[in-house]
Amino acid sequence: MTAAASSSTVPPETLEQLLLQMCRIRSFETRAGALFDEGLIHGPVHSYAGMEAIAVGVCSSLGPDDLITSSHRGHGHCLAKGLDPARMMAEILGRVDGYCRGHGGSMHITAIDSGMLGADAIVAGSSAIAVGAAHGLRLQGRDAVTVCFFGDGAANQGILHEAFNLAAVLDAAVVFVCENNQWAISTPIASVVRVDDIAVRAAGYGFPGVPVDGNDVLAVRDAAGEAVERARSGAGPTLIEAKSYRIEPHSAARKTDLRSPAELDEWRARDPILRFTRYLVDEAGLAPSRVEELEAQAGREIDDAVEAALASPKPTPGDELEHVYAPAAYRAILMDGTGQVGAVAWPWTTLKPADFSFPADPNAFQLGTKTISQADVDALALGALPGGFQGMVVTGPDSKVYALALRPLLPDETE
């Protein structure tokens, strides 16, 4: 198949940018694989090589305020969204200049300022996050769109179906992008799905499902453009199923590959970068020398990124508890409807009903700067207390029902 017919409307600078972006991803993945083989990367690396047209086609339809969520195979999504390859590589190498100070690694690259809500090692895990983000944006009166990238294996996860349904009933501004690369580690998709197109599943939730050639960057861009427009206008989600292939093994650590050499050859011949360069030269009038220049530019940029990342220091031992969300200890606060409360330190595991003495202390009603009211206690019982608190309903040693809130210890509190 050649590139999408509507490409004649894409300006030449944009065509060049699409190629450059795909080449950056390919170079990045090649270098990341080599660094892994050299033993310099201690976490996993899942190559996006062969699937570049999906991330690039989709993200070229997004604006800077739009958001994405990603999967374990997320480098391509990050680069296509405009993240800095040097900071990404530093993160993967576990260096302090990485997006998460080297604490997260490849599967946890997060760059909120760039609209990248996070890669996610939990297959399908980011689908619910994407719907929540989209709904949050709507509540804030913003018209930004959230794109959720996930794999064909993720398409059979329960949470994805809950996310689909919730997105549908909320008319959430989400574009679900199923990257069907035909395999989930060693499971061929045809052995676990009884429909030809995963896209048809969207009909069961009441929104459009669009299968697209995921190795054709312009076809992906067209499909994404429509879906993003639909989401932005308030008409709700779309599922795009981009059919593609990973041309590398599942991960850098797992060199065994059950796929047949014939199948690999067939897909290598459909390599999205190869096809697009052919299209650019044969049909869009780009000089072959310009294609070479762009490929070389991408390679140089990634070489520079790797050099900068390798020059970044490793975190100091002891830093591992800095900048993490979960604190080492909590303050547990117990409330009942009449305003009695107990408050104790809770170093995670040791909370027992006997720890509470139920003092009638009015100050104990302060959670940080917030005064707790009966309405909050009621809300807490529903698990809905705002402001980073976690809550649950517990039964006290006196057999009465209490609301229990947990919050991180404040800096001036001792355990």
Ligand SMILES: Cc1ncc(C[n+]2csc(CCOP(=O)(O)OP(=O)(O)O)c2C)c(N)n1
């Ligand atoms: C909930 C969950 N189950 C299992 C795994 C282990 N696992 C990691 S990647 C993967 C395959 C995912 O396949 P797919 O969604 O098709 O993505 P691909 O690797 O092909 O890009 C599995 C099963 C996991 N990380 N999370």
Ligand SMILES: [Mg+2]
């Ligand atoms: Mg897959």
